Amino acid sequence: MRVSIIDCQMGNIGSIVNIIRYIGFDVDVINSPEDILKADKLIFPGVGHWNNGVQQLEESGLKPAILEAVNNKKTPFLGICLGMQLLFDTSEEGDKSGLGIVPGKVVKFDFGMLEIKERTGAKKLRIPHMGWNDVTLVGDDNLVRQSLSPELSYYFVHSFHASSVPKEYQLMTCHYGYDFVCAVNKENVWGFQFHPEKSHKFGMELLSYFLERT
Secondary structure, eight states: OEEEEEOOSSSOOHHHHHHHHHHTOEEEEEOSHHHHHHOSEEEEEEOSOHHHHHHHHHHHTHHHHHHIIIIISOOOEEEEEHHHHTTSSEETTOSSOOOOSSSOEEEEOOOTTOOEEETTEEEOOOSSEEEEEEEEEOOOOHHHHHHSOSSEEEEEEESEEEESOOGGGEEEEEEESEEEEEEEEETTEEEESSBGGGSHHHHHHHHHHHHHHO
């Protein structure tokens, strides 16, 4: 079984390739609709602007291929960072439609008057949300729960996050000013807002679960 990473020219995928090989899986980097439809498992990483991501999917012909693979062939699919956000319907970052695979929308962090206290006084939370942060497993999949560490922490770099995600598709939440959904699962589709490839043992643990169990 080979893992296929979709390369849409939306960020450096080298670290993802390396960690999957380290876990023990063969990896293909693909960028054609034909290869997407032949894949055993698909990982879709991405960074950058929502509209640029949608445009890349449309101009390359990958969007219909991803929808066919996910919805009809039921290929296991993992979106990372922007790749997760594009699973949803819409985003405040752009006016184009996403893949619409998971119900929900993408919104920018909005703290309003929310503040945190530090020794130097009150300081507003910064955007982007960057660095390590703890997450809470909220999904009711006992197999996931048994396979992961009791305490989970992952590396984040983002200014937008998922919103209005139905409870049954929420897998993990994170707190940055307020709670937000940072991981989703709908049948054969998974999405991580954080970067598992930068999250050391926690990231390898989670990627191993996706690759071995789905």
